[in-house]
Amino acid sequence: MTQTTIRLTNTKTRKKEDFIPIDAQNVRMYVCGPTVYDRAHIGNARPVIVFDVLYRLLRHVYGENHVTYVRNFTDVDDKINAKAAETGRSIREITDETSQWYLDDMQAVGAMNPDHMPRATEYIDQMITMIQDLIEKGHAYPDGAGHVLFSVNSYAQYGALSGRNTDDMIAGARVEVADNKRDPMDFVLWKPSDADTPGWDSPWGKGRPGWHIECSAMAKDILGDHFDIHGGGNDLMFPHHENEIAQSCCASGHADDGEGFANYWLHNEMLQVEGKKMSKSLGNFFTVRDLLDQGVPGEVVRFVFLSTHYRKPMDWTAEKAEQAKKELTKWRRLVAGIQPTEVDLGVAFNLSQDLNTPAAIASLRAIANDIIHIEKFEKAGMTDQLTHSSNHWRGILKASATLLGLLTDELSGWESAVDGNVEVLLTPIKSRLSTERMAAMVSKDFSEVDRIKTALLDAGVEVRMSKTGVELEAGPKFDPSKLEGLL
DSSP states (O other): TTTOOOOOETTTTTEEEEOSSSSSSEEEEEOOOOOOOOOOOOHHHHHHOOOOOOOHHHHHHOOOGGGGEEEEEEEOOHHHHHHHHHHHHHHHHHHHHHHHHEEEHHTTOOOOSSSSSSGGGGHHHHHHHHHHHHHHSEEEEEEESSSSSEOOGGOTTTTTTTTTOOOHHHHHSOOOOTTTHHHHOEEEEEEEEEEESSSSSSTSSSSEEEEHHHHHHEEEEEEEEEEEEEEEEGGIIIIIIHHHHHHHHHHTTTTTTTOSEEEEEEEEOEETTTTTETTTTTOOOOOOHHHHHTTTHHHHHHHHHHTTTTTTTTTHHHHHHHHHHHHHHHHHHHTTTOOOOOOOOHHHHHHHHHHHHHHHHHHHHHHHHHHHHHHHHHHHHHHGSSOOHHHHHHHHHHHHHHHHHOOOGGGGGGGGGGGTTHHHHHHHHHHHHHHHHHHHHHOOOHHHHHHHHHHHHHHEEEEEEEETTTEEEETTTOOOGGGGGGG
């Protein structure tokens, strides 16, 4: 796939464009990470999964050693301060714990760790340097009361990313209290800290950074003034990403043309639950860890998310999760003991077309169905009619699914999390037994049928075979752990 052209919808230009890296030997991507004060809710997992797929695709096309992915931790924030005051715990203790929670939960849904995961508190010096530079260039000003504010009027391109007019931007901006603002849209780069609030020494007194300057300073330090891709949820487009662009372009000397910083901006849509906006008041608010603790495998979460295109609103439903369990159980049975070989061209092409994960999953589904059909021919001894063996396609299925972060070895063993769901476990075994029985009726070799039937009976499953097909029913002594060899 080295010649494949990736096409991405660029929020900056509102067009789908060919992705042309600044340097194909050093493809660079920055994605806004979490504010770590509590568990990540399932909406937080969507950008992680979306940009994890893009990261995998970039590594596939340009090489694993030629892609740098940065995702930050915001570990200085008023919500964190409030959590510390409420619990009596130190801020560092809280952020260390919640950062690890985040990494554990994102790993559970199949996300690879980025190459760099900077913490905001480790880049305070770089933020102060950038703020000083903006003041010297006339793009920021101290208010005399411990704040430093960015002067929005000094950047003519402000609002170009989100496409908002001035009135909309004023109405939609985060309310930031600061004395002596020159313009209502001016935003905080630095704010004062009192004795009970974390703070660092600066030319403007003890204080802490505003939210927006963090990402600009970390991106500049790790990726440089100009890099390829910047991503995040579309709720960050304004004001966060708009402000990042303004302060970064002005700091790098591109205040007039708005060039530099990131060439491509990608934003994922938001998530709903059972057709409604997720809200604690509606009782449909839950975290990734809630799902995992309820026995929903992380791979199922990932599959459901990838079944909707990243630029469309996604609806999480229990029905979708059940369907995902069934399909993944079948696929895992098909690739059990198989090493990945080559990525299917259809899967790779679909991913290269603006991360069309639903179409890529449809391609995986077609491969899985072909493997099942090939199995029937192989069991019937009709191998002369086959161009490739089922194992050939199993290797392709494994490699292609891995490109989406599915069927990976890191996520293997999740079947134990759905032991209580009898239908999910027995459906693929029933399909397999039916296939083996059909083949045996042609070959007259029923040894595999008998082996599967014996294993089912040993697991406490009643097996009924008739002219119309196979029926399986779990009995009172059903032991799902004995089915592992059949999945």
